[in-house]
Amino acid sequence: MSDTSINTRACSTEHEAQFGDYFALLKPRVMTLVVFTAFVGLLAAPAPVHPFIGFCAILFIAIGGGASGALNMWYDADIDAVMKRTQRRPIPAGKVTEGEAFAIGIALSAFAVVFLGLATNWVAAGLLAFTIFFYVVIYTMWLKRWTPQNIVIGGAAGAFPPMIGWAVATGGISVESVLMFCLTFMWTPPHFWALALFMRKDYDNADVPMLTVTHGRPATRLHILVYTALLAVLAVAAGFTQIGGPVYLAVAITLNALFLRGAIRIWRRDEDMAEADNYLAERKFFKLSLLYLFAHFGAILIEAGIDKLGGLA
Amino acid sequence: MSLSKQHELHSRRRGRNIGVGLVLVALIAIVFGLTVVKVTRGDYETPATQTVTQ
Secondary structure, three states, X not given: OXXXXXXXXXXXXXXXXXXXXXXXXXXXXXXXHHHHHHHHHHHHXXXXXXHHHHHHHHHHHHHHHHHHHHHHHHHOHHHHHHOHHHOOOOOOOOOOOHHHHHHHHHHHHHHHHHHHHHHOOHHHHHHHHHHHHHHHHHHHHHHOXXXXXXXXXXXXXXXXXXXXXXXXXXXXXXXHHHHHHHHHHHHHHHHHHHHXXXXXXXXXXXXXXXXXXXXXHHHHHHHHHHXXXXXXXXXXXXXXXXXXXXXXXXXXXXHHHHHHHHHHHHHXXXXXXXXXXXXXXXXXXHHHHHHHHHHHHHHHHHHHHHHHHHHHO | OOOOOOOHHHHHOHHHHHXXXXXXXXXXXXXXXXXXXXXXXXXXXXXXXXXXXX
16 A cells, blocks of 8 residues: 555545544443442442452443443434434544444443453343343334334333442342332433423434324323332332432432422423423423432432441441 | 654544553553452462362
């Protein structure tokens, strides 16, 4: 290859990908949720973990979650190019090719699973592999384009990290880790349906069968209320189990009351009211949903800390 | 073209190259750290050691 050919090829790439563009494939914001909930699962578990192994385990779980994000961007490149919210992602922006995203996703998935298995145990690695499979194949390739229940069933993928964290420490699955799974699983539908309400045309244009598209906005508002009520029962009831305690209960009662109030507000509104204030209630509910999950898992972490300090005393 | 001369391609890909370099250094540190922790904790014993302890 001559110098000229190198020069021509190098200059032909108008938007050359930087390191940050490849990192963006891993969905860093989703990764923060994965890291935090996995960290809580790891620390809430009754078995101690060496700090360096714990750090590596969280890192591998984050890389596995990020890899599934890259595979999701590879498969959904056509949808991402149509939706306003996702148009700036590296593939639709023309910075990274679909092939590169696929290669990065597959390589990092294999790396994360194998290294988690070698560093901790194969139950945790198996759960991570299943999470990646569930998010990429079950949710992205199948459910997302097929059923309005996509976000309900697909929410399981985002709910696995605390179970993986727990498995890292204990080498198994227990009632407590399943409860943490259920908390995120039940939280996902109202969180995404609120987003779908104020992102309005995005899902319509992309032809994704979100509930707002298939059943209409009033039905989506009702679904948010029903799922929020079910979530509130589950979240408060969890306070009376092993992972709960007074701090968790105080957080759960306060936040579920606020969350339920937000859901009732959304349910009482129609599209005219929502458009008049630019979907203010829906946007507030979405923001509150982020605080909701972080506060619940934060409270579980505090309860675990109290238990461990009590055990030492 | 002299190899020592900085090509435009190098300056354009500087950020990416530094990023990949740092990732590789981090990988080495992680593998080394895990090895130290696993060996010092006694997760792995050589067959000879196992025979002696038996």
